[in-house]
Amino acid sequence: MARAGLTAERLTQAGAELADKVGFDQVTLSALARLFDVKVASLYSHVTNSHDLKTRIALLALQELADRAADAVAGRAGKDALVALGNVYRDYAREHPGRYAAMHFRLDRETAIASAGVRHSQMTRAILRGYDLTEPDQTHAVRLLGSVFHGFATLELEGGFGNSSPDSQESWTRTLDALDALLRAWPAPE
Amino acid sequence: MARAGLTAERLTQAGAELADKVGFDQVTLSALARLFDVKVASLYSHVTNSHDLKTRIALLALQELADRAADAVAGRAGKDALVALGNVYRDYAREHPGRYAAMHFRLDRETAIASAGVRHSQMTRAILRGYDLTEPDQTHAVRLLGSVFHGFATLELEGGFGNSSPDSQESWTRTLDALDALLRAWPAPE
DNA sequence: GACTTCTACCTAATACTATTAGGTAACTTC
DNA sequence: GAAGTTACCTAATAGTATTAGGTAGAAGTC
Secondary structure (H helix, E strand, O other): OOOOOOOHHHHHHHHHHHHHHHOHHHOOHHHHHHHHOOOHHHHHHOOOOHHHHHHHHHHHHHHHHHHHHHHHHOOOOHHHHHHHHHHHHHHHHHHOHHHHHHOOOOOOHHHHHHOOHHHHHHHHHHHHHHOOOOHHHHHHHHHHHHHHHHHHHHHHHHOOOOOOOOOHHHHHHHHHHHHHHHHHOOOOOO | OOOOOOOHHHHHHHHHHHHHHHOHHHOOHHHHHHHHOOOHHHHHHOOOOHHHHHHHHHHHHHHHHHHHHHHHHOOOOHHHHHHHHHHHHHHHHHHOHHHHHHOOOOOOHHHHHHOOHHHHHHHHHHHHHHOOOOHHHHHHHHHHHHHHHHHHHHHHHHOOOOOOOOOHHHHHHHHHHHHHHHHHOOOOOO
């Protein structure tokens, strides 16, 4: 019997593609085994269990997106950088909905700390250098931007914005305009 | 053998409580059957299948939250209303994480249209009356507010804001301040 | 109160997924 | 080519979802 040549990496990659096709929670060891024409038990030589596979997909997605984001903001500042970062998030969610969902798979503390997740907040903080914010306000702004990017991407994927006019692309553009204006005139605490 | 007195409503309610305790995707017919000390097959007299149960929990959550929101914004306007609505969302997510997750369970078109989901966007639009926005800008603002509320609640639940200082309550307050300022000075398209 | 009807809950069977234990044949290494 | 490693296998157990068909407890009728 010829060997399939499985590795944890190939399984992770295939799992990510499957996630984008059928949804992250439909990614099962059984489905992957079928894909590679292999018995399910055989996968346990490469990943420790289903949870491990999902963790690997999450880490892959976090890294892919962090790489794209780093690429996008390099050499940009101010609104330019803000728009670039926002678009990277939204585009990734639309191109890779399964991986995007995977990114929000609950990781245990150590894994999360060692993940590319930390680079995400660092990059968001970096684009705020183009705006005039005090230290604690930077943190608030990082959280606000993260909320908007994630919230918008999620609701758009869910179809929460319907097919109604104006189309969501326009709302997205105006949202980025609004965030830029907000960061330039960040209000003091009341 | 005495009867358990099951109904679709009791199962839905119990499912919602279970979701808050162990997570929405851990809500299974098996777990519910154990809870009521009944065989799994017996549940099929009351719900058509697992998907139906989850749909019912989602609808319950949508309605509960819409009711709370309506209550909160009644008699309020402007920033007052904005803060009240935002707090209702965030508090509900923290008190009922399982139900909050259930709300984002994918509903089919008809079910979604008949759900309390539509009241949510109506209420968000209502609080914008206190601000001076043109018609299409209102839609953009509704989407932005929805994104922020949902994104913040989700990231906070996930622990995405860490335990780091400043604490997330402060970021939340400042986020609401920022949104109010933004809506009062909504930028024109560029 | 006996008789019928209804239905809430049951048993039994099938199917899919996850996981572990232990075996065999295909590669690797020397 | 022999020895050792391991990729993949079979077999077994367990949890969950679903359907088909049976039984006993409740409700309604006379």
